[in-house]
Amino acid sequence: MIGSNQGVSKAGIGQTPILRLEGVTKRIGSRAIVDHLSFEIGGGEVVGLLGPNGAGKTTTIRMIVGLIGMNEGDIYIAGQSVRANHAAAMKCVGGIIENPEFYPYMSGYDNLKQYQRMTPGVSEERMLEVIRLVGLTDAMGRKVKGYSLGMRQRLGIAQALLHRPKLLILDEPTNGLDPAGIREMREYLKRIATEEGISVLVSSHLLAEIELMCHRVVVIQEGKLVTVQSLAQEAKTTVGIHLELRVAAEHRELARGLLAMRKDVQLLEQAEGGSEGLAFSSLSGVQVGAPLFLQAAEAVIPELIAQLAAERVRIHRLEEHKVSLEDEFLKWTGGNRIA
Amino acid sequence: MRSWGLLLWNEWIKLWKRPGFFVPYLLLAILAGGSAVIIHSIKADLFASGFDFTTGMLAPSGSGLLILILAVSSSVKIVTQEYRYGTIKFLLIRSHSRASILTAKLAVSLLYTLTFTLFAFLAFFLAGGTTFGFTMAAGDTWNQLLLAGVYEWIFLVIYVLIALMIAVLTRSGGKAIGMGIFIAMLNDLSIPKPFFKYVLFPNTDLSVYAAGHPPMAGMTLGFSATMLAIYAGLVIGISYLLFCKRDVS
Numbered sequence: 001m002i003g004s005n006q007g008v009s010k011a012g013i014g015q016t017p018i019l020r021l022e023g024v025t026k027r028i029g030s031r032a033i034v035d036h037l038s039f040e041i042g043g044g045e046v047v048g049l050l051g052p053n054g055a056g057k058t059t060t061i062r063m064i065v066g067l068i069g070m071n072e073g074d075i076y077i078a079g080q081s082v083r084a085n086h087a088a089a090m091k092c093v094g095g096i097i098e099n100p101e102f103y104p105y106m107s108g109y110d111n112l113k114q115y116q117r118m119t120p121g122v123s124e125e126r127m128l129e130v131i132r133l134v135g136l137t138d139a140m141g142r143k144v145k146g147y148s149l150g151m152r153q154r155l156g157i158a159q160a161l162l163h164r165p166k167l168l169i170l171d172e173p174t175n176g177l178d179p180a181g182i183r184e185m186r187e188y189l190k191r192i193a194t195e196e197g198i199s200v201l202v203s204s205h206l207l208a209e210i211e212l213m214c215h216r217v218v219v220i221q222e223g224k225l226v227t228v229q230s231l232a233q234e235a236k237t238t239v240g241i242h243l244e245l246r247v248a249a250e251h252r253e254l255a256r257g258l259l260a261m262r263k264d265v266q267l268l269e270q271a272e273g274g275s276e277g278l279a280f281s282s283l284s285g286v287q288v289g290a291p292l293f294l295q296a297a298e299a300v301i302p303e304l305i306a307q308l309a310a311e312r313v314r315i316h317r318l319e320e321h322k323v324s325l326e327d328e329f330l331k332w333t334g335g336n337r338i339a
Numbered sequence: 340m341r342s343w344g345l346l347l348w349n350e351w352i353k354l355w356k357r358p359g360f361f362v363p364y365l366l367l368a369i370l371a372g373g374s375a376v377i378i379h380s381i382k383a384d385l386f387a388s389g390f391d392f393t394t395g396m397l398a399p400s401g402s403g404l405l406i407l408i409l410a411v412s413s414s415v416k417i418v419t420q421e422y423r424y425g426t427i428k429f430l431l432i433r434s435h436s437r438a439s440i441l442t443a444k445l446a447v448s449l450l451y452t453l454t455f456t457l458f459a460f461l462a463f464f465l466a467g468g469t470t471f472g473f474t475m476a477a478g479d480t481w482n483q484l485l486l487a488g489v490y491e492w493i494f495l496v497i498y499v500l501i502a503l504m505i506a507v508l509t510r511s512g513g514k515a516i517g518m519g520i521f522i523a524m525l526n527d528l529s530i531p532k533p534f535f536k537y538v539l540f541p542n543t544d545l546s547v548y549a550a551g552h553p554p555m556a557g558m559t560l561g562f563s564a565t566m567l568a569i570y571a572g573l574v575i576g577i578s579y580l581l582f583c584k585r586d587v588s
Contacts, residue, residue: 062586062587062588065431065432066431066432067428067431067432067586067587067588068586068587068588069584069586086436087434087435087436088434090432090433090434090435091434093432095432097428097432098425098428099425101424101425101426101428101429102424102426102429103353103356103420103424103426104424105356105357105358106352106353106356110352110356113352114349114352114353115429115433117345117346117348117349118342118345118346118349118433118434118435119433119434120342159429163434
């Protein structure tokens, strides 16, 4: 569910931001790929980075980890500047940039060992712990060449978590995974975020995935920040549930009048019509009116139905009206191009 | 320093675990054995002893260029395989500067080239000794023999560094090997003009000074060593500049 806009771009849950982008700009020639982009991620937050194709998501992520330089601005990870002190900033970051790629001729264990040696203070025990966390204990002796994409993703997560980072960066983590793999990935991420207590920045074009995974979304377009939205669950219980009611065409005005009289029910005007909002007649000739949109608290709904029934209003549908992230996303980015 | 040592160790492991690690060494052994047997059967008095054979064969004018092709084609992968497999991304998002990562790669390629030199040295010495005899002929000294090994290593190192620079530039193994070997082939090029002594090619083979005939008038061992140091510094500098500054996409 889409909640209220939480400030402009301030960090959520934790107070000190783990990741802070300040006016980050990347130009290629005279074109700005990323244009004065600023946002923050707090401790323990899972944030999605969304945008249509070519919005600058990948460039932004590569700038955060220092693979691509920036022309203006700076990025701070746990207070360390990526520009001025890349090595110190990278201590706090683990990531998979695009696909997880390994040395195919070496075993999973040897691959992971490479990254264990690169970071001081990562013990053999920690390595085994991470391998257990991602469930690869039995596959570690095999060459990566023979790994499935899902296994490589898990090994990628293992290498990213090895040095206990404060921030995990995942660029299209579910790319190329089958539905089971996607669900598995999502569960890993949730477990990691709670068990290891780290912040996660994830970019994906699978909006439903983002909706299930993230606390907040940062939406960018043409390299600029469009909006920061929190996907808060609590909004539902406090404000009330959005409902979509369809009654028989001839009863629509009656129902509307009844609803308008109740103080605990709020009638909503549906701004954007769309084809779903129209009246229709079924094949058997039953006339169903255009939907009424309303908002009511949980406890009010049964009473409401009873009242409508008592007035002999013919109810065809009463559904929770979910505004999907996809609808919102298309609204923010102005439509025709899907991320 | 210890953490950089581990980077070096990582690079070595990546070479060591690669399938076909022993192939270049095997080829060197075949080259040494084959050339010793063939030369001995055709013209047994061409080399006075195993010492003479080793010195002659190790020089760039002997089979040095073949050893170079093996060394270049094996060591550019130290850089290019990271781009080929895409592992460069994992490598560069660690708590190490790009400079220290490239330093480890350059250092390991020098060590790797050294193993080629040592292996070739031993292979030619054993093959030459078996066919032409292990007894020293007049004029042979251990010193001269060891210098031949050192000069071959220097010859390999300069071209391996050039190939690695091309590898950093093009990120492609094929291009780096091709261009590296092409440039090495130009080694025999000679232009009888005074400026030519400042070009890399006539300076790469330091063994000519031991034999007492410099490639051009006015050239000495010290001059060539200085020129090599300048070229090596230039090539290494360009590699660092490219590797540390460039965006990885």
